[in-house]
Amino acid sequence: FTPQSRVPSTISPCLSAPAPADRQGEIVDGTLDWGVKESFRSYVTGPVANGRVETGGGATASAAGYRFPDATGGFDADEQTLDAAFDGTVRFLGHKEGDAYTLDLSLTGLEIRLEDGAGTLVADVSSKDRETRKVTTRTDLAIADLKLPAGELEAKDGVVTLSAVPATLTADGTEAFGGMYAKGTQLDALTVSVAFDEDAELPAATAGSGTTGGSGTTTGSGGTGSTTGATVGGGGTVGGSASLASTGAGLPAGALIAASGVVVAAGAGVVIAARRRRTV
DSSP: OOGGGSOOGGGGGGSOOOOOTTTEEEEOEEEEEEOSOHHHHHHHHSTTTOOEEEEETTOEEETTEEEEOOOEEEEETTTTEEEEEOOOEEEEEEEEETTEEEEEEEEEEEEEEEETTEEEEEEEEEEEOTTTOOEEEEEEEEEEEEEOOSSOOOOBTTEEEEEEEEEEEOHHHHHHTTTSSOTTOEEEEEEEEEEOSTTOOOOOOOBOOOOOSSSSOOOSTTOOOOOOTTOOTTOOOOOOSSOOOOOTTSSOHHHHHHHHHHHHHHHHHHHHHHHHHHHO
16 A cells, blocks of 8 residues: 555544543452341351351452452443452351261352443352252342442442442242242442452451351351362252241341240250249
């Protein structure tokens, strides 16, 4: 081609300009802070299930429950979409029988998908049926619907942050908990912060106590848990020796039944003691 055949430089302003840095980009880092469900954590580590919580793959304990790091994905402010996947695993263990647990639920591969004001929390779930002890693994399971704040998704200084986003259990999510909770049950709110600028600063996590009950605890800053999505052994489990239907208080019925049994037993002891005192 001759120089005259080249496209004149005078039309170059008509070419599409790259999107501004705060409008879209590839996610280079990010964190998800989520506690799953506070009453469930309490049940697992409490006196009924007498279990523990393990973290692995980079996940650690935080004030919000657990922090999942190293986000990857993309953000587009013009399309109002955000897709962020996070590293880390959290595993709930309770109701130990011999060398195994009848409650054993593992969540890994957590991913936030936001589009046009709607949001979904997706995860790979491994669970064991409490009756048959059969392990089931579900990949890319939509476990929670997210209620996004009003307004558009926006980035500031190369970071998109959504704080205290309400989350409710989906119909598919009920399977992850073995039917313990019904569709629409309120889960812990979550906070997601993702960066698509290498120099951007993410908000620091507020460290949790690092105590998750039971022996062999693996949560805490720099947790030592060896559990990952690929090495959860028997997979996640849901269930236990008690009924695990949900209650209005958000606690599994088994926990309340067991607690009421303790109260009844204690009351019976008081009555017996009182009768003995009368006969002395």
